[in-house]
Amino acid sequence: MTDPAPEAMRPARRPSRKDGVLHADLCIIGAGSAGLSVAAGATQMGAAVVLIERDRMGGDCLNTGCVPSKALIAAAHAAEAMRGGERFGVGGHAPEIDFARVHAHVHGVIGAIAPHDSVERFEGLGVTVLRASARFTGPEEVEAGGERIRARRFVIATGSTAAIPKLPGLADVPYLTNETVFELTERPAHLLVVGGGPIGVEMAQAFRRLGADVTLFDIGPILPRDEPEAVAVLRAKLLAEGIVLRESATVEAVERAAKGVAVTLAGGERIEGTHLLVAAGRKANVEGLGLEAAGIGYTPKGVTVDSGLRTSNRRVFAIGDVAGGPQFTHVAGYHAGLVIRSALFGLPVRTDYAALPWATYADPELAHVGLTEAEARKAGGEVSILLEPLAGNDRAQAERETEGLIKVVLGRRGRILGTTIVAPRAGEMIGLWGLAIQNRLRIGAIASSLAPYPTLSEISKRAAGRYYTPTLFGPRTRRLVGLIQRFLP
Structure with missing residues (x-):
């Protein structure tokens, strides 16, 4: 307000x-x-x-949710930037991380916003x-x-x-949730994360970039609500950074261990860590x-x-x-x-989630609005898909951040039903597509828009243009152009 x-x-x-x-x-x-x-x-x-x-x-968002998590992610991004300088000809090196100062940064951000609430x-x-x-x-x-x-x-x-799952032994071990993880003043040596939703994925990458070993467990694939193509991009990045992903793994028990805590999986495998973060929903x-x-x-x-x-x-x-x-x-x-x-x-109101956006603030960010392909096909009707890789974007090439894509789900006559973007700052780019869905626009509205060059947001216009490629550059258009050229002065 x-x-x-x-x-x-x-x-x-x-x-x-x-x-x-x-x-x-x-x-x-x-x-x-x-x-x-x-x-x-x-x-x-x-x-x-x-x-x-x-x-x-201020509730959860200010004190234990959105604000501290994004502040921690910002610190992790700074650490990763120091490691990655070599690709630009700038000497990269492993950063020295003072986790107590990271904690102070996170709580300083909370403190700066708190007066507003x-x-x-x-x-x-x-x-x-x-x-x-x-x-x-x-x-x-x-x-x-x-x-x-x-x-x-x-x-x-x-x-x-x-939400705390009913895991045997969990009540007998110290564990973290989003309500306590931001109180850590010492970096975990090995963080075990139970839950592969947005919170689990964001925290796994942030702590890994800040120097912790991280193993993440999920009963299914990570980020199950998002488009598989987009999740695959993020999964590859997490693995490349050294996070151990144990997808389709059922955690059957938790117990104290010499290092701190141990997780036992179905089949008997036992993994030890120093800290346990439970991120299994709300x-x-x-x-x-x-x-x-x-x-x-x-x-x-x-x-x-x-x-x-x-x-x-x-x-x-x-x-x-x-x-x-x-x-x-x-x-x-x-x-x-x-x-x-x-x-x-006293006005009548009605909730409408057709243009509901969400974002997972990992690197690259994964943002979505509207229907996924699976949801659109389940609803019936005509469905077509536009896919555009981030590698074709000049700004992404300039910044050496080419892992990503945009996926657009279209209905009849090019009506926009949903969009997913996995790219740096995808959360900042998804709003255009939410506005389009909310106003029931067709893909031509995006294709005819102007975006400044060079920006990552050009990927939206480029993807939209693909809808017209078969017609615009097909044999019928070539014949028409040839015919018109005969009569032009």
Whole structure:
């Protein structure tokens, strides 16, 4: 949410107190990305808002997720750049890594962003912030820290936490999750990573580049939601950097070992490491909220919502990770905008994930939006594919970063259904394709666009142009040009 200019600010409406109860237009449970976005927007639009947070402001994204992981990845990228100078004629060498200073860098980034999410900032905007656990005591009331809150509408934005698999022995060994791995001040000698999703892959590469030995285990292939061609590019890079990938490997048990911890695979193979990172998915934070007292339905996947993010209690919305859908910070922000429209203005809203992007911030980055080829073919209808290797891009050649590709999935008459890019900064390039899908554009819109030269983003235009190659350079066009040339003066 964007704050208004200071001179445009008017005194905010505040929750009122009557008979010992706080009365508000909106009561939000959870001050992570989703809850903060709703709180900032609603109070600036004139609503009286109560925001409840039992832990740290900013939630998972700021403190244990997006922000620290990208800060760690940036440090790892700097280390890798020092190793790779030889390809440019610049003397490369193994970097000296002070892991305590890497830790300080990561937490310095968190500290720089934290004031934007702080209690002081939100109280300054006019939000009443309560630092306590919240629970529903009925369909129209919440209790938090001894306060009773009644509101016209409630928003559950409690997020998610790391899912811990039921592995024999896991409870008896020290292990890391995304909530603790960024507290390390000493580099692991050998990090064992359980889980080959985006978090597992990002952390495996980052720690490897920072000098740790890394072995990653997954019950299937890594990054199973992404296009196989793109995953193959990233897999090759991980292997080349010395990460040991154990795909289609079932971890059956964990135990203490001389080096620290050991993993036993199906078939009896045993691998020892010094540290264990569990990155096996997320679970919604629904415990302790008193959802039954409010008549709110939920499952182990999260709070049950309709297409407008309302729960079975019409006064209550659920947004972000806790709503059981896609678990991304940008989805939390998207949900926040929908809820503001619905709760404050009474407008009908409906979630639409057709143009939902995501990115895995490894090197190269892997970004996707829309349908994969498999999803498009399963849906039926005409499907065609455009593939363009990154090696044909001049900027990629100049930067010696040619491992990558773009894959575009098209429907009838060239309508864009989905796109995957694996390349440096792919996450920055995927937005163009999301806009195209959201506006139901055909491939000609990308083919006729202009991109500055030389940029990596030219790969999008080049791929789109391939759609017209058979027609544009075919025998029919050559005959037509020949005929026209006879009559031109």
